[in-house]
Amino acid sequence: MRLINRREMLAASAGAAALLAGSPLARRSAFAAERPALPIPRELRPGPNGEVRLNASPSSVEFLSGVKTPTFGINGPYLGPAIRARSGETLQMRVHNGLAQDLTMHWHGLKIPGDVDGSPYNIIRPGANWDIALPIDQHAATCWFHPHVYPATAELVIKGLAGLFLIDDEQSDALPLPSTWGVDDIPVIIQDRHFNSDGAFFHRFNLAAVTTGYVEDVALINGAVYPQAKTARGWIRLRLLNGSNARSYRLAISDDRPFFVIASDGGLLEEPVRLSELTMYAGERYEVLVDARNGNPFELVTRPVSQLAMNLPPFDTDLPLVTFVPDGADGRGRLPDALVPLEPLDVNLPPVSRNFVMNMNLDDQGMKLFREAGLMAMNKSGKSDAETLRKVRALLYDGPPLSLSQQLSANAVNGKSFALNEVSDNAPIGVNLRWRLSEGDDRMLHPVHIHGCQFRLLSISGKQPPAHMRGWKDIAPVEKGGFCDIQVAFRHPASRQYPFMLHCHILEHEDSGMMTDFTVS
Numbered sequence: 001m002r003l004i005n006r007r008e009m010l011a012a013s014a015g016a017a018a019l020l021a022g023s024p025l026a027r028r029s030a031f032a033a034e035r036p037a038l039p040i041p042r043e044l045r046p047g048p049n050g051e052v053r054l055n056a057s058p059s060s061v062e063f064l065s066g067v068k069t070p071t072f073g074i075n076g077p078y079l080g081p082a083i084r085a086r087s088g089e090t091l092q093m094r095v096h097n098g099l100a101q102d103l104t105m106h107w108h109g110l111k112i113p114g115d116v117d118g119s120p121y122n123i124i125r126p127g128a129n130w131d132i133a134l135p136i137d138q139h140a141a142t143c144w145f146h147p148h149v150y151p152a153t154a155e156l157v158i159k160g161l162a163g164l165f166l167i168d169d170e171q172s173d174a175l176p177l178p179s180t181w182g183v184d185d186i187p188v189i190i191q192d193r194h195f196n197s198d199g200a201f202f203h204r205f206n207l208a209a210v211t212t213g214y215v216e217d218v219a220l221i222n223g224a225v226y227p228q229a230k231t232a233r234g235w236i237r238l239r240l241l242n243g244s245n246a247r248s249y250r251l252a253i254s255d256d257r258p259f260f261v262i263a264s265d266g267g268l269l270e271e272p273v274r275l276s277e278l279t280m281y282a283g284e285r286y287e288v289l290v291d292a293r294n295g296n297p298f299e300l301v302t303r304p305v306s307q308l309a310m311n312l313p314p315f316d317t318d319l320p321l322v323t324f325v326p327d328g329a330d331g332r333g334r335l336p337d338a339l340v341p342l343e344p345l346d347v348n349l350p351p352v353s354r355n356f357v358m359n360m361n362l363d364d365q366g367m368k369l370f371r372e373a374g375l376m377a378m379n380k381s382g383k384s385d386a387e388t389l390r391k392v393r394a395l396l397y398d399g400p401p402l403s404l405s406q407q408l409s410a411n412a413v414n415g416k417s418f419a420l421n422e423v424s425d426n427a428p429i430g431v432n433l434r435w436r437l438s439e440g441d442d443r444m445l446h447p448v449h450i451h452g453c454q455f456r457l458l459s460i461s462g463k464q465p466p467a468h469m470r471g472w473k474d475i476a477p478v479e480k481g482g483f484c485d486i487q488v489a490f491r492h493p494a495s496r497q498y499p500f501m502l503h504c505h506i507l508e509h510e511d512s513g514m515m516t517d518f519t520v521s
């Protein structure tokens with residue numbers, strides 16, 4: 001294996017960034033042949049008795065040419081299949097742990113009982129199988145699955161364990177949406193990675209990690225660097241998953257054409273919402289329709305994000321993530337005027353009964369390091385100088401690891417860092433609740449996720465959520481110094497043995513204490 005050194009790696013990303021600065025489409029014709037095809041995860045439909053088999057195992061992938069990166073994958077070398085289920089059916093899941101370490105598999109976004117949720121309490125030992133019946137009891141949605149071992153979720157996901165979990169129902173069947181998998185219905189899993197000098201994915205809990213989360217410098221789409229996809233000519237449906245450990249994206253189309261959001265985390269919206277830019281936080285999903293009836297190629301780009309350390313090169317400019325070339329056969333889907341009726345919000349919702357406050361215990365130290373390195377000044381001036389970049393990268397990727405006890409106490413919810421088997425909270429089953437999720441230190445945004453439910457956002461720091469965030473959500477963007485109020489109900493029980501989790505979906509925050517759990521009865 002050829003080893004690349006750090007300088008070559010940086011030069012490679014700088015070179016890529018320089019290439020990307022030119023006209024994207026001119027570049028496409030020049031470089032098309034050298035670019036990888038967008039990998040399309042295989043659809044995995046349940047067998048005749050509802051069987052679904054997932055096998056997590058170690059592997060390796062050549063993401064950068066000539067360099068083998070050790071990975072974990074599910075039924076393949078990296079990422080997993082797209083499980084495709086129907087509302088009303090029960091899946092007989094078998095998850096095999098082919099790794100040499102503990103695993104769980106969490107069904108993110110599914111409204112299921114706590115004992116099959118795949119939380120840190122559902123450990124699968126190395127070599128063991130986890131056999132469960134998974135009742136699918138919710139509307140059509142693009143959900144996903146990933147491991148949830150405490151405190152190893154960040155590591156397991158970084159190495160490649162994640163996949164889509166698609167649910168169809170009669171309402172989605174009845175709509176004329178593009179739905180030919182990989183042709184006009186296209187999964188787009190966005191992740192960022194940093195490659196160590198030996199080609200391995202960066203993974204280290206240092207002070208920067210528990211502060212910003214992993215903020216990496218290479219974008220992977222479905223596991224490929226800047227791929228291209230041939231698609232149908234017509235309306236294209238993109239099923240977007242921000243599968244990154246921490247990073248947020250501001251997505252747009254290269255030629256500024258608008259697109260239409262049709263679904264959020266937990267299902268279809270009432271009607272399509274026209275946007276020219278879409279922000280996605282870690283763990284979120286949106287489905288969008290793009291008008292590609294004229295057959296012109298377009299690129300999905302991400303614009304600079306103003307969160308701490310998220311606008312370092314190559315994310316300091318409009319960065320193309322994937323090119324679509326819609327010159328195939330005519331697509332059959334179209335953009336409907338209306339989608340599905342959404343339950344009206346509960347007008348008799350009780351007042352806020354819980355306030356979950358995200359706390360950071362080590363952020364003063366983390367912020368101090370970034371300030372000393374010049375990151376804040378660099379952000380303000382908008383100019384990145386080489387020396388500051390070098391220092392900030394050194395903090396992110398070379399900073400010494402924390403001890404395990406420092407890691408586990410770095411962050412908290414309501415002042416308490418997560419600990420297994422100390423469940424102290426309970427939510428009543430089957431009633432609408434008003435909960436508040438807030439940020440306690442005026443430091444940074446936390447995408448907060450709750451298991452066992454889909455909720456509705458009532459308020460983002462006192463403001464009405466934008467139209468595309470008024471449908472079903474399982475992640476709420478809790479802004480710096482702000483809060484989100486939600487309407488939530490739990491339809492399935494969760495016992496003390498298998499409680500539901502509430503946590504920041506910046507996986508490095510989750511793995512360093514910013515998580516809590518509760519029973520439902």
Ligand code: C2O
Pocket residue numbers: 106108146148283449451501503505
């Ligand atoms: Cu996507 Cu508790 O996780």
Ligand code: CU
Pocket residue numbers: 106107108109449450451452
């Ligand atoms: Cu979840």
Ligand code: CU
Pocket residue numbers: 358445446447504505506509514
């Ligand atoms: Cu967080």
